[in-house]
Amino acid sequence: MSTQSDIPVLFILFNRPDHARQVLDQIRQAQPLELYVAIDGPRPNHPTDAEKVAQCVALLDEIDWPCQVHRLIQSCNLGCKKGVSTAITWFFEQVEMGIILEDDCLPDPTFFTFCRENLYYHQHNPSVMHIAGVNFQGGQWHGDGSYFYSKMCHIWGWASWRRAWQKYDVEMATYPTFREFNLINTLFADPKVQEYWQDAFDGVYTGHIDTWDYQWCYAIWVNYGLCICPNQNLISNIGFGQEATHTKEDTESTANRPLQPLVEVIHPRFLIENREATDYTLRKFFRKPNGIRKKMENITNKSGLKTVKTTFKKHLLP
Incomplete structure (x- = not known):
C-alpha cells in the first residue's frame, strides 16, 4: 500500500458524478489522511440536479482508505461565486x-507530490500565494527548475495556504479605490490585457459575472503575490461540454490535455516572476481582441448576461 499523504484535500462537487468518480479514483492513489468534501445543492428549475447531486453524495461511500472525511453538503444551491468560495473558506x-x-x-498522481513539496518549501514565504497544476505554455520550458513563478493563478487543480486565503474577499471591497486610481495599469503594460481584466473585475464587482476566481486573482495581485506553475502539465480538465457551468466549448485546446508525470521537484534558484511565461499566458488567454467590446454588448442585448459570463469564463478557467 502506498504511503498516505499528510496534505489535506478539498474535493468540490456539484452535479457530475461520472467526472467526480474519475477524480476520486486519483485522490484514492494519494490517500490523504484528511479529505474535505463540499457539494453544492440542486438548482431550482433543473429537474435532473437533485438526482445527480444525490449520486455525488453517494460517492462518499466509495472512500475506502483510512482517512477522516469532513462534509459540507448544501441543501440549496449557492452557485459558483458563493458555493466555491464558501467551500474554500470552510477548508x-x-x-x-x-x-x-x-x-x-x-490530476496526475505526481500532482500531489508536487503540491506537498511546494506547500512545505514555501510555507513561510508570504510572497508565494498559489500553486497551480496545469501548464499551457505550448511546450516551452521556463527557468532551471520543475516550475516557474508567474502572476497567473490557474485554478484547475491547485494548492495554497490559510495565510494566503485570508487575503481573499469574494466581494472585492477595495475594488472601487483600485479602479479610481487606475491601478490595473501598474499590473500590465498591454492596454488590451488591461481592458480584459478591468471588464472582468467590473463584472464580478457589480454581480454581472457569477464566479469566485477573478477575486482570487485580484487578491494575489493587490498583495504582490506570486504563483507557482509547473513546467509539465499535471492536471487534465475533463469537464468541457454542455453540462458544464462555464467551460462549454474547447476553443483554446485546453480540454483533456495529456498528463506529464513529474520525476522530481527541482526548485528554481531565483524567486523572480518569469515575465516571459506570464506574458505568453496573457497574450493567449487574457487579452481582449480588437472590437470585442462591441461584440460583447451585442451579445448582451440579444442573449442576456449568461452568454457574456460564458465568454469571460472560457478564457479564465485555465
Missing part, C-alpha cells in the same frame, strides 16, 4: 495548507 478555517480539486480536474 482553510480548519487547515493551514491544502490542495483544492474540483470535480472535473483530473
Whole structure:
C-alpha cells in the first residue's frame, strides 16, 4: 500500500458524478489522511440536479482508505461565486495548507507530490500565494527548475495556504479605490490585457459575472503575490461540454490535455516572476481582441448576461 499523504484535500462537487468518480479514483492513489468534501445543492428549475447531486453524495461511500472525511453538503444551491468560495473558506478555517480539486480536474498522481513539496518549501514565504497544476505554455520550458513563478493563478487543480486565503474577499471591497486610481495599469503594460481584466473585475464587482476566481486573482495581485506553475502539465480538465457551468466549448485546446508525470521537484534558484511565461499566458488567454467590446454588448442585448459570463469564463478557467 502506498504511503498516505499528510496534505489535506478539498474535493468540490456539484452535479457530475461520472467526472467526480474519475477524480476520486486519483485522490484514492494519494490517500490523504484528511479529505474535505463540499457539494453544492440542486438548482431550482433543473429537474435532473437533485438526482445527480444525490449520486455525488453517494460517492462518499466509495472512500475506502483510512482517512477522516469532513462534509459540507448544501441543501440549496449557492452557485459558483458563493458555493466555491464558501467551500474554500470552510477548508482553510480548519487547515493551514491544502490542495483544492474540483470535480472535473483530473490530476496526475505526481500532482500531489508536487503540491506537498511546494506547500512545505514555501510555507513561510508570504510572497508565494498559489500553486497551480496545469501548464499551457505550448511546450516551452521556463527557468532551471520543475516550475516557474508567474502572476497567473490557474485554478484547475491547485494548492495554497490559510495565510494566503485570508487575503481573499469574494466581494472585492477595495475594488472601487483600485479602479479610481487606475491601478490595473501598474499590473500590465498591454492596454488590451488591461481592458480584459478591468471588464472582468467590473463584472464580478457589480454581480454581472457569477464566479469566485477573478477575486482570487485580484487578491494575489493587490498583495504582490506570486504563483507557482509547473513546467509539465499535471492536471487534465475533463469537464468541457454542455453540462458544464462555464467551460462549454474547447476553443483554446485546453480540454483533456495529456498528463506529464513529474520525476522530481527541482526548485528554481531565483524567486523572480518569469515575465516571459506570464506574458505568453496573457497574450493567449487574457487579452481582449480588437472590437470585442462591441461584440460583447451585442451579445448582451440579444442573449442576456449568461452568454457574456460564458465568454469571460472560457478564457479564465485555465
